[in-house]
Amino acid sequence: MTERIFCDRLPNGVRVLTEEIPYVLSATVGIWVAVGSAHEPPALSGACHALEHILFKGTRQRSARDIAETLDAVGGQLNAFTDKEFTCYHAKVLSEHLPLAVDLLCDMLLNSLFRPADIRLEKRVILEEIRQIEDEPDELVHDLLLQRMWQGHPLGRPVIGTRGTVRALDRDRLLEFMSQHYTGDRVLVATAGNVRHQDVLAQVSDLLGELPPTGHPSTLPPPRSVPFTRRVTRDTEQVHLCLGVPGYSQLQAERYPLAVLDTLLGGASSSRLFQEIREKRGLAYTIGSCALSYRDGGVLAIYAGTSPDTADQVLDLVRQEFDRVLDEGVQEREVEQVRSQLKGSMLLALEGTGARMTRIAKSQFYFGRVIPIEEIVRDIDRVTTDDVNRVARAILPAENTSVVVLGPRGKGLRRRRA
Known part of the structure; x- marks a missing residue:
């Protein structure tokens, strides 16, 4: 290209x-x-x-x-x-x-x-x-x-x-x-x-050309993630769950293995969490993951909306999937499929001029250059199963996990302290 x-x-x-x-x-x-x-x-x-x-x-x-x-x-x-x-x-x-x-x-x-x-x-x-x-x-x-x-x-x-x-x-x-x-x-x-x-x-x-040239420096220290559990009472029909673990910044090479892990866990309809929680058990309409990445830090977040009676079950299933990745690792077949998926979705997204403009701007801001699409494709292709498992071992352990539970108190929802 x-x-x-x-x-x-x-x-x-x-x-x-x-x-x-x-x-x-x-x-x-x-x-x-x-x-x-x-x-x-x-x-x-x-x-x-x-x-x-x-x-x-x-x-x-x-x-x-x-x-x-x-x-x-x-x-x-x-x-x-x-x-x-x-x-x-x-x-x-x-x-x-x-x-x-x-x-x-x-x-x-x-x-x-x-x-x-x-x-x-x-x-x-x-x-x-x-x-x-x-x-x-x-x-x-x-x-x-x-x-x-x-x-x-x-x-x-x-x-x-x-x-x-x-x-x-x-x-x-x-x-x-x-x-x-x-x-x-x-x-x-x-x-x-x-x-x-x-x-x-x-x-x-x-x-x-006459805009004043110099501003104040804008460097930030990396954020420190402090695990917690918080319950917020709201008069909603569903309980809204968000789990987070520390991720990686835009400048860290681990962002590519994390993108694979994110997609594998909850980034598509074929992902593990979507298949287990929605397709197999019917416990949620919306279930997915999102890797948020900034210059100074990142978060991998899992979101699900479910009924009050099944909120604990959904939380347990997410944690079980994390543990399964930690215990058994991800498989080469999964990683190969996700690599292909990431490349295809990226290229499809770049068919519009808006997405192309955003891509070149963010790349210039973060890296001081526009990273060629071919280079991104190569970096995705270089992600190995070992890379993904290494990132999973670094971020998915239970002691790293933060949880927000938002919704009615509801029967069956265990009390979680802030």
Whole structure:
């Protein structure tokens, strides 16, 4: 697979990264800022997410409605997201409209008004978003797991913040935070699609070339995982279970064997937990695993939603599967199948320009280069059964396991202490 990827750095540190894909009609562009919830001081928890909202509320040239209509008018899409390590403002358009999308995103980044009335309005919206998350137990239980596993570490904080910290945000605090972190050395403009890198580079240089160059360092210590068990009472029909064990960071070679272990345990409908808990026993509709990986740490999480009467049984079955992997090891046939599955799913996901843009941006941020797809395929192919068993022995022992149980007290659910 031939990839046409180009990267240049402006004098102020802004990186311009482009994958030229001449056979598609679209282009996706993202302005990535290397700041997320993990870089916020505790008193400003939720500031990155609030900034993401407020940049849609109007600039010197465009009203909030103008921002919404600019790409709608050409059939494009405009959105943004905040994560623990990044904030990204992105747009997808037909390639002929890419200059319009770049101009819009840069205008939002440079010229947002931060009117007090808009900030008050968006704070109300975010408080409603917090309430919505609290009403979505399958999402909430993952947040609770990370908060407690990484207690006291910035990676453990919720991206959205808390009611208290969101209410305390004001114009001066947000502008100061933005001036400290939205700097040239932290900005990456990534584009994938039917575009020319030199055209994107010229426009970005013109629009972002004067962005202040230097920000504050954003290094974090690795998080220490503290095993725990916590029960949270909620008036829900199901009990929502989330088990977590320490994983690996994006920078550790073990991330590839962990990806195999994750997929083998609960990453697909053929996985061990899906087959045992859903297909064989009918104890859950949703059962699966997810390997979360950041620059400074990671977690392997198992989630299941089940009835109160079967919650203990599901927890026991997950633990039994962990123990079976530890006692018997995984088999070569399983590892071979999962390697093929990982390669196929990765390549299928990269058919869209949005996924291609995200891939090159994250690779550049984490590794300082875009890792070629062929290299990733080779690294997956190099994962052996011994590698997977070694990772399993390191992370799956019972003394590493944390558990969050969220739901009604329910008969048959053993009392678990925090």
